[in-house]
Amino acid sequence: MSKVYPVDPAFAAKARLRKADYEKLYAESIKDPEGFWGRIGERLDWAKKPSRIRDVSFDPKDLHIRWYDDGQLNVSANCLDRHLATRGDKTAIIFEGDDPAESRRISYRELHAEVCKFANTLKHLGISKGDRVAIYMPMVPEAAVAMLACARIGAVHSVVFGGFSPDSLAGRIADSAAKLVVTADEGVRGGKRIPLKANVDAALERPGTNSVETVIVVRRTGAAVPMQSPRDRYYHALMEGQSADCPPEPMEAEHPLFILYTSGSTGKPKGVLHTSGGYLVYVSFTHELVFDVRDDDVYWCTADVGWVTGHSYVVYGPLANGATTVMFDGVPNYPDFSRFWQVVDKHKVTLFYTAPTAIRALMREGEAPVKKFSRASLRLLGSVGEPINPEAWEWYHRVVGDDRCPIVDTWWQTETGGILITPLAGAIDTKPGSATLPFFGVKPAVVDASGTLLEGAAEGNLLITDSWPGQMRTVYGDHQRFIDTYFKAYPGNYFTGDGVRRDEDGYYWITGRVDDVINVSGHRIGTAEVESALVAHPKVAEAAVVGCPHEIKGQGIYAYVTLVAGEQGSDDLRKELVAWVRKEIGPIATPDYIQWAPGLPKTRSGKIMRRILRKIGENLPDQLGDISTLADPGVVKNLVDERLIR
Ligand code: ATP
Ligand code: MG
Numbered sequence: 001m002s003k004v005y006p007v008d009p010a011f012a013a014k015a016r017l018r019k020a021d022y023e024k025l026y027a028e029s030i031k032d033p034e035g036f037w038g039r040i041g042e043r044l045d046w047a048k049k050p051s052r053i054r055d056v057s058f059d060p061k062d063l064h065i066r067w068y069d070d071g072q073l074n075v076s077a078n079c080l081d082r083h084l085a086t087r088g089d090k091t092a093i094i095f096e097g098d099d100p101a102e103s104r105r106i107s108y109r110e111l112h113a114e115v116c117k118f119a120n121t122l123k124h125l126g127i128s129k130g131d132r133v134a135i136y137m138p139m140v141p142e143a144a145v146a147m148l149a150c151a152r153i154g155a156v157h158s159v160v161f162g163g164f165s166p167d168s169l170a171g172r173i174a175d176s177a178a179k180l181v182v183t184a185d186e187g188v189r190g191g192k193r194i195p196l197k198a199n200v201d202a203a204l205e206r207p208g209t210n211s212v213e214t215v216i217v218v219r220r221t222g223a224a225v226p227m228q229s230p231r232d233r234y235y236h237a238l239m240e241g242q243s244a245d246c247p248p249e250p251m252e253a254e255h256p257l258f259i260l261y262t263s264g265s266t267g268k269p270k271g272v273l274h275t276s277g278g279y280l281v282y283v284s285f286t287h288e289l290v291f292d293v294r295d296d297d298v299y300w301c302t303a304d305v306g307w308v309t310g311h312s313y314v315v316y317g318p319l320a321n322g323a324t325t326v327m328f329d330g331v332p333n334y335p336d337f338s339r340f341w342q343v344v345d346k347h348k349v350t351l352f353y354t355a356p357t358a359i360r361a362l363m364r365e366g367e368a369p370v371k372k373f374s375r376a377s378l379r380l381l382g383s384v385g386e387p388i389n390p391e392a393w394e395w396y397h398r399v400v401g402d403d404r405c406p407i408v409d410t411w412w413q414t415e416t417g418g419i420l421i422t423p424l425a426g427a428i429d430t431k432p433g434s435a436t437l438p439f440f441g442v443k444p445a446v447v448d449a450s451g452t453l454l455e456g457a458a459e460g461n462l463l464i465t466d467s468w469p470g471q472m473r474t475v476y477g478d479h480q481r482f483i484d485t486y487f488k489a490y491p492g493n494y495f496t497g498d499g500v501r502r503d504e505d506g507y508y509w510i511t512g513r514v515d516d517v518i519n520v521s522g523h524r525i526g527t528a529e530v531e532s533a534l535v536a537h538p539k540v541a542e543a544a545v546v547g548c549p550h551e552i553k554g555q556g557i558y559a560y561v562t563l564v565a566g567e568q569g570s571d572d573l574r575k576e577l578v579a580w581v582r583k584e585i586g587p588i589a590t591p592d593y594i595q596w597a598p599g600l601p602k603t604r605s606g607k608i609m610r611r612i613l614r615k616i617g618e619n620l621p622d623q624l625g626d627i628s629t630l631a632d633p634g635v636v637k638n639l640v641d642e643r644l645i646r
Contacts, residue, residue: 257279421444
């Protein structure tokens, strides 16, 4: 029933892998993971080649995950030094500022020199291997420089999204006991200034943050900001006179590379720890194959470095592959809704990777802003972050991609380090709304609530039954939380927390978080499915669906609906939407309540926080929990005031 978009023959003709190659290689990767990942590991430059490829146990009583254990490498050397001989003058980073007039290109040679100087700066300030460094920055190249400089000397970075408040920053600094913070005087987003340095000052007044000895301030806007001596130092002043010679120190493969807190859409953020060797093997390999990256591509992932997507697919994956990566410091709607496409034309972007939330926001504005620019350079589109509703997928394909660019819908998590379920554009037919098939070495499984493995077409909880090199190693400072969160529910397996449906072709459809799955009269209904149906209605811009108490059905369906600009909510429209969902999915999915929502509560990374909506739908507005990671806490009040169950 769902539409199939066959592999484009022209794309397949030039692709690295066709369908038969995918099948053969996938089978190999599952049959002999040691041999497979040993071979793939050779894509990196190792100071000492690993002989032990994997040492893994998912048993909660003896949990350990180690890859390339006795190998040694330096992550920054793999992202920089090894490209100098062949690609020294190639552009590593294209920086595009918030202001369309601002952009610059940085070659691999220039980036290498800058990273070496900053690594020397960090050493000079007393930072050494294992120390934690917090990075609270706009999307400027210096953010990548700071990350890579940490990697060069073995310091562990913890990037905190620049949109977070002083409290959120303080919590993350305290949790990791960071010794140093890298920030900027101010950030600029959508024409508005963000007082980053002032936020750091405020954060460092909070309890638990006195581990911080130094604050390094990059001049972004040049605004005058108070500098506390001797704590605060300017980046440019420190860099002056630093040597650009800083030999990379070999690190053990399992040496921690970074800590990154999850976006917090289901609860208190977790400090996800990733290590060096396996992570870099995995992100470089997935980046190359999923995006079909070639030497002349211009690759643009719109994610912020504050999220895992920014780590794996703006910085580490692309740079390890010697690609040209765009860092964008702006937003999709500034100066207007054409911005993405203007940037695509300006830099001749060929590979474009963004989130469903951005696609839906742009879709609401119609086709005109897209059609203003040619987008002729584009050859592949990607999506990540949430289930993409088929409606948005089709629009992305038809309007943005002019029916000519394949779409890769990539499912993964902060915890997984890199992409786990995705099509490969030359090999796998796509179905709008499905992330399709597992990547090499990835073993998904579907289980019911009691843990029984389901075969064939089935719906249930998504597990991954064996390790892959990019997997997180622990929750920083709380290994027990790591075990309890991911390995207790289905012992011997990694539990993703996501619900999934596997169809008759073996394709995976993420149905939303397991906590969000609604049980209506004994039928499991994924939030994603009902939301997709609602968004497919021409008057609906966005929808979020949660379960609510229902005397007869056990759980009822409560929908929050944002209408497209110019539409008004009415009882007639309610009836129309109910009838629409019944037609699209069936009577079992009939919404019991539809609340008009001028805005939805979203994390800073654009994900809907359904747990808040659930509490409102349950008439428990005083139990909303942690809302500190919300992008706009203001939307909550309206939703509470207008709630339909009291
Ligand atoms: P927290 O774990 O703190 O609640 P989070 O899960 O939102 O935060 P991330 O690691 O950024 O933090 O998001 C991973 C989740 O995003 C996945 O578990 C899944 O629910 C969703 N997701 C990501 N990509 C896709 C995709 N392509 N299709 C469907 N869902 C996706
Ligand atoms: Mg999560």
